[in-house]
Amino acid sequence: MVQKPATIQDVARKANVSTATVSRVLTSPARVAPETRETVLGAIRATGYRVNLAARNLRMQRAGAVLVLIPDLRIPFYSGLLAGISEGFAGSEYAVLISDTNTNPLKTETLAGYFSDGRVDGAICLDGKITQTSLDLCTAQGADKHIVFLCEWAESTDFPVIASDNAEGARLAMRHLFELGHRRIAHVTGPEGNVLTTARRQGMMDERTSLGLPASSEHIIRGDFSLDSGHAAARRILAMAERPTAVFCSADMVAFGLIAGLEAGGLKVPHDISVVGFDDIEMAEFSIPALTTIRQDRNVLGRRSAEALLQRLANPNTPRTTEPLVPVELVIRDSTAPPPA
Numbered sequence: 001m002v003q004k005p006a007t008i009q010d011v012a013r014k015a016n017v018s019t020a021t022v023s024r025v026l027t028s029p030a031r032v033a034p035e036t037r038e039t040v041l042g043a044i045r046a047t048g049y050r051v052n053l054a055a056r057n058l059r060m061q062r063a064g065a066v067l068v069l070i071p072d073l074r075i076p077f078y079s080g081l082l083a084g085i086s087e088g089f090a091g092s093e094y095a096v097l098i099s100d101t102n103t104n105p106l107k108t109e110t111l112a113g114y115f116s117d118g119r120v121d122g123a124i125c126l127d128g129k130i131t132q133t134s135l136d137l138c139t140a141q142g143a144d145k146h147i148v149f150l151c152e153w154a155e156s157t158d159f160p161v162i163a164s165d166n167a168e169g170a171r172l173a174m175r176h177l178f179e180l181g182h183r184r185i186a187h188v189t190g191p192e193g194n195v196l197t198t199a200r201r202q203g204m205m206d207e208r209t210s211l212g213l214p215a216s217s218e219h220i221i222r223g224d225f226s227l228d229s230g231h232a233a234a235r236r237i238l239a240m241a242e243r244p245t246a247v248f249c250s251a252d253m254v255a256f257g258l259i260a261g262l263e264a265g266g267l268k269v270p271h272d273i274s275v276v277g278f279d280d281i282e283m284a285e286f287s288i289p290a291l292t293t294i295r296q297d298r299n300v301l302g303r304r305s306a307e308a309l310l311q312r313l314a315n316p317n318t319p320r321t322t323e324p325l326v327p328v329e330l331v332i333r334d335s336t337a338p339p340p341a
Helices: 008-015 019-027 034-047 053-059 077-089 110-116 132-140 166-180 195-211 227-238 252-264 298-314
Strands: 065-070 095-100 122-125 147-150 185-188 246-249 274-276 293-296 328-331
Touching: 008 019, 008 034, 019 034, 065 077, 077 095, 077 298, 110 132, 122 298, 147 298, 166 185, 166 195, 166 246, 166 274, 166 293, 166 328, 185 195, 185 227, 227 246, 227 252, 246 252, 252 274
Parallel strands: 065 095, 065 122, 122 147, 185 246, 246 274
Antiparallel strands: 293 328
C-alpha cells in the first residue's frame, strides 16, 4: 500500500499548532517565536512533509526561477562565477536557468518577455552588450527591480553591479612589472567598447603616469579576450623594431595565446619577454610557464550577485545602493622575470 504524502495539516497536528503557524514558519520564519519554529521544523522532519513549490509559486504569482545571462559559455572564466551563483541560491526556492547570449543572442524584447510571460522572477546579467532599449522595456514593466549585473554592466543604466576592482588589478600588474625592472611594457586590450576594457586600460594608463612610464601607441594592442587575439598580438610584437620587454594582457586567455605566439616566433617567456594575465582561471596555475596574473575571486562575485538579487526579490523597493568593488590580488608565478640584460 502506497503511503500518502504528509500534508500541512499533519504537520500542524504533530506540532500542536495551527496550519497558519506552519505556513508562517515556511514563508516568514522570523515572525515566529524560536521555540515554536523549532517545534514546527521538528514536526516537518518527523512527518516527511515537503512543500509543493509549484502550487506555492502559482499562489504567489511567481515563477520560482532566475535567469543568468552569459556572453559565451565556452569561456572558462564563467565556470567559477556560475559555481558562486549556484552556492548563493542553494537553500532558496529559486531554480537557476542559464542562457548563452553568444549562441542565442537576445532580441530587443526577449529579456522583458521572460518577465512578462512569467518564466523568471529575476535575472543576473553578465553581458554588458544588452541594449538600452531592451533594459528600458524591463524598466517600463517594473522588472528592472529584479535585475543585477555581474562583472560587466551597461554604462548608461542604474542597476546594481557586482564587479571586481578592475582598475586596481591593472595597476597591480603594471607595478609588478615596473618593480622587476621593465620600462617598455605593452598592453593587449579587451574588445573596444567593453566596460572591462575601459576600466583595465584606464588603470594601466594611470599607473604608467604614476610611475613616469611613457605610453607608446604602438605598445597598446587591441584584443578581444580570446586566444586568437593574443596570438595576433604576438605577431604584432614580433614585427616591432623596438619590442616591449613585458606585456600586460587584459585576460588570461589572451595571455595564453600571446605566449604560444611569442614562443612560436622564437621568444622565450619569461627569459626574453614577461607576460601578465588577468582573471586567474584554473589553467593559469598549470600552463607552461605558470601564468602570473590578477586573481578575481569569482566565487565571491557569483555569491554576492545571488545575494543581491535575492534581496531585491524579497523587497523590490530596496533602495539602490552602490555595491562595493570586490578586491583583486596579484598572483606571481613563472611568466614574469626581470628584463633581459
